[in-house]
Amino acid sequence: MTTRLVVIGGDAAGMSAATNARRGNPELEIVALEKSDWTSYSACGIPYLAGGDVGELEDLVVRTPNEFRSQHRIDVRTGHEVRAIDLDRRRVEVRVVAQSRTFSLPFDELVLATGAEPWRPEIPGIDASWVLGVQTLTDAQRLLELGEGSRCHDVVVVGGGYIGLEMAEAFVQRGAKVTLVEGSDQVMGTLDPDLAEPVRAALEGKGVIVRTGVKVLGFEDDQRGAAPASGGVVVTDAGALRADLVVLGTGVRPRSQLAAAAGIGLGAKGAITVDRRQRTDTEGVWAAGDCATAYHRISQRRTHVALGTVANKMGRVAGINLGGGYATFAGIVGTAITKVCEVGIARTGLTEREAAEAGFVTVASTWSGTVRSGYMPDAGWVKVKLVAERGTGRLLGGQIVGTEGSAKRIDTVATALWAGLSVQDLIDADLAYAPPFSSVWDPVQRAARATARQLS
């Protein structure tokens, strides 16, 4: 008898699981159910679509449903939304979106790859049609409809994290007046304050009006009753802001309601608890990607991140296991990167704050200088911060903010963290140097030397 694998969610994690399962087991029947019309798309590319760097929505689609059907014999069904999981009868209840009909589909193995969704804080008016989250291509489509054309003058971005920054830049690039409102005292709460400062400067340099320490209290339509409203007012504790469009950069949360309703166990931040092979607590049910928990190698805690890299890896691990192989997800170290104009922003491991929360006593040091040899004509600035454990000197984290060529150096730190290296190891490491690329001691090593002095 054929085993049927049902995958819920047709993006990175789901389709990685499906293709890897297929590679391992040609006999498997694989059905992938996707609510939207798209599979395997780059949500991370949406800000660049909004900003005009990427021409077409379709450019963000890595592989189409037909490619999966023809190349991998995966029965991809777009426009199919799973409404419930019946664990006793081993079935999912599926709604065909266009036809509003439902049917039930039995499974032997089930992969939950339901992703994450923008967090919509409970603020009056947040469901207004001109207040948008950014997560799916459906969101992107709506964003383009509202953002394009002459009527979009004033954009308010709520939240100063990755998506907030990227969307603020995108709309400045489109010629809008953009105000970024952030409740805390700094943009990029994933950086320590000293590294967040130059990020704010870069935003302001680009023309974004940055308002930190300002809380949003509500959204009010321009013309009450007229639908759809074409904008309105963002009410904050520091006055009202007119907006044709509001973009929410308030973070995401795992889409785990289906799993929870079925009684599948949840963990950190409401994400679905998985083990190292991506198995949930329920026999034959797997989870991967933005809806699942991830083990953090430095804090040694289960946590939740919503990143394409992690989703792809988890999906691959689940798929290999489902295909009869053996693979484990080795965890994360908390690496992330973005940019505002020419300023790259990256982090890995734990910030000082996060390290303290995880119970470490730390030393930290920030080095500021040039990315390349100072005498080269294009030697821009960079700041590198490293956090290390007191006593042992083990690296705990790194943050980099700087001009072109800076931010991707975070991979050096991420690899060092991965391997459990110390600050001294980083000083000793044989990193590449030539004047167009680096100074003779790489900025990461300069920061390591500064940190070593703190340690001794």
Place this chain on the structure above:
Amino acid sequence: MTTRLVVIGGDAAGMSAATNARRGNPELEIVALEKSDWTSYSACGIPYLAGGDVGELEDLVVRTPNEFRSQHRIDVRTGHEVRAIDLDRRRVEVRVVAQSRTFSLPFDELVLATGAEPWRPEIPGIDASWVLGVQTLTDAQRLLELGEGSRCHDVVVVGGGYIGLEMAEAFVQRGAKVTLVEGSDQVMGTLDPDLAEPVRAALEGKGVIVRTGVKVLGFEDDQRGAAPASGGVVVTDAGALRADLVVLGTGVRPRSQLAAAAGIGLGAKGAITVDRRQRTDTEGVWAAGDCATAYHRISQRRTHVALGTVANKMGRVAGINLGGGYATFAGIVGTAITKVCEVGIARTGLTEREAAEAGFVTVASTWSGTVRSGYMPDAGWVKVKLVAERGTGRLLGGQIVGTEGSAKRIDTVATALWAGLSVQDLIDADLAYAPPFSSVWDPVQRAARATARQLS
């Protein structure tokens, strides 16, 4: 009684040793003897000076003799050439270059930081005034004299390694017609042939005439007897080439004649043998930088490299030990980087060839694709090759050639090599992704996945 430390050579290794010794021991008397007029300069910057990216020779000087005197109380004597080391009497014989007088200077501790010198193959006419090596600022000065002005139309570069490539680009940039002659079948002999091919294409794209498999037989002055000759003919086994200037990119060799004459032991490629603390085989005599051997962590052999990074590290280690501290040089993994126009070229660890020579049985795989997400407008090409040990899957080396943003990723591989990671570790590693920086699987990880398939 004060201990006197004498340092021979005032560039990276020597002055790192001197300053670190000073930091550790304020009582030490430190004398640094430098043959030329400059201390602590970036030899790696000379091609960019020649090409016009860097304006002034002095820009390449990181710290002047006066800075060392005033900030570190180091008695720097430029224009002082050491002619002999008398180990029995613990003295060096010093010639004051400008005055042609000599004196002898006693030492308690001695650091040999004599660097490397361009290798001048024994070819008739190689000592012609228009045939130049590139190693010191004195060379650079001569190069600028000959290279500037309207008479320098035809430049022949001999040797297709780092310096050869950089100098070829520099003179094309100055408007010269440049022919690069290389005896072997490929440029960049430090890469495997498949990765060297796009480097050749980049050179040719820039307008360099590349002649591989061509051996230089001699150099003949235009006007025999007239001195100094302003160019001549490069005779090769494939015809003669007219040249106003020849730049030798034939590699360097350690400047270890002084040490050898004193009976201090030499090792790999004639470099001065040192232990992990940078001690030679002779009590109280240390060596660091381009004149000393280096331990290669992957081949597990003592070897010789002439690189600013290594020189700085070795000098630092010697200095810390001389200052009363304890430090060891942890070795190299063979990392190097350069660029031709917009094409970056980098390597670390062992190539397939080198790994075979070191006795490894390997698998290797090359991945070709885009540096960034393919839908981004500036997503250029990149090739990443990884070499791994068969059976264990341990990483042995990596090579990267590609457009802007590619080459410095070698540090990820270098750090992985440093830590002894496997191909699987590199697949698992939490590297940074956002569309302007990378595809969701970093190119290095794509290559790792391809290599893993070879392993299984």
